[in-house]
Amino acid sequence: MQNVNQAHRRKVLTAFARLGVLGALGPLAWAGAGKDKFAVGFIYHGAPNDLGYNQAHAMGARAVAALNNVEIHELSHIPETKEVLAAITLLIEQKHCRIIFATSYGYFNSFVLEAARQYPDVVFLHAGAVYRQGAYPGNVATYFAYTEEAQYVSGLVAGLMSAGGRMGFIAAKPIPQVLRNVNAFMLGARKANPQAVMTLLFTGEWSNTQKETAAFNELLDKQIDVITCHIDSPAKLAALCEAKGVYFCGYHFDQSTIAPRFLLTGAEFDWSHLYPDYVQRIMSKKDWPRSVRTGFAGGLMHSSPYGPLVPSLVRAEADRQREMLKSGKMTIFTGPLKDNTGKLRIAQGQKFASTALELEKMYWLAEGIIGDLPR
CATH class of the missing domain: 3.40.50.2300 (Response regulator)
Incomplete structure (x- = not known):
């Protein structure tokens, strides 16, 4: 069964490449590759240096990159279309990411949910969607701040x-x-x-x-x-x-x-604590929250x-x-x-x-x- 799944995933990746989708993914940023490191992927809608939404998430990614035995892989300029699936497939199949942070609102339904069912051993963390207990796969979580x-x-x-x-x-x-x-x-x-x-x-x-x-x-x-x-x-x-x-x-x-x-x-926004916390919990096989929502009191945002x-x-x-x-x-x-x-x-x-x-x-x-x- 595992070989069948792998063959299907390779077929999907090849199909996206043939359609030219992968070529449109925008700049790639691969950080510190290493065979024994735990790989974490980040997908951004825009530029990670935009002094805005995407840079706030990229700063969270920097905090993850500072963890021991962790490497990060980032894809930017990913629109809220089927290219999300192409980006996820690339991060998992080629960069062996075990966690995917999908940071744009329109990524979730249906792209993240579809990918989560296709890759049950990968954890998908989405910014913005409202978590529905029992409705989503067990490898999905959502988070946001009460801005x-x-x-x-x-x-x-x-x-x-x-x-x-x-x-x-x-x-x-x-x-x-x-x-x-x-x-x-x-x-x-x-x-x-x-x-x-x-x-x-x-x-x-x-x-x-x-x-x-x-x-x-x-x-x-x-x-x-x-x-x-x-x-x-x-x-x-x-x-x-x-x-x-x-x-x-x-x-x-x-x-x-x-x-x-x-x-x-x-x-x-301030993701510099939540992102490393998620990664450390998942790496250590500890329980991790399926939904995180908080305001000033939780430290996910400030003025x-x-x-x-x-x-x-x-x-x-x-x-x-x-x-x-x-x-x-x-x-x-x-x-x-x-x-x-x-x-x-x-x-x-x-x-x-x-x-x-x-x-x-x-x-x-x-x-x-x-x-x-x-x-």
Whole structure:
């Protein structure tokens, strides 16, 4: 049976190569090959030095590479298509990876699940998907951070710093994971300024600098003075804000090198502890969690350092709110909350903590947001 499976896997790899899929996989980065080392693979949607989403994961990979007797193998620029299967096959068949970190949202269903069933001896760890007990193979786990907590703090800072109370949010796709951040940023801004409004624009892609620049220019025409985003690489937006003197709140990674003056703060991932922990547990044949979700309290994310234009009183209030979120003394999505059409979404007395499954189904925009969701 094992020989049959191996033959099938070789056939799949050969078929992908014949179709030219493997040639389109983007740059390969193979680290420290060694016969006796435990191999771990990482798949990125974009560049691992994008000062954004992919670099945050790549920093986690660096922490894994620092472990004894471990080598890492990375594939970048892998779109959310069948090329994911080609990348996984390459990492397992040619580089003998025993763990695959699949880091883009669209990799999971159905590509990671299909690969997990095909390779039951390999562990697949996916960033973003919501784990369903009993529905997925036993060699699959999912993880993510409650980034809306840091986005709420960023929104608070933005609301306190904005002179006109007009903000802009550039988002990739209208999925619950993104909308939680959009709404949390708005709620934070309205905590600071109840009259604040925010224009929301979607690009439809995780990374498209042309569309992102067009969205920036559209927001600039509306006299917006604070911009934030949920896209893979905020570097271009950070540079545009710095050049035009517009406040910017970063995402995924620290963009202060790009916007040293006008960056206010940001929401950053930190995978440097979770990734090595997963690898060490799996290498040692210890039990490992099938689902990891946490916010400030779990250390998977933090706020970017405040920029030089943020005064001490604003910093102090943001720090206070962050500590309340971290300690569980405050819940962002607390009723009554209406959406931007006036419909009551969270009733008086209701509280949805970051762990609430209701938030994983979010498809509405908070009051004060100017924009619509695709229907």
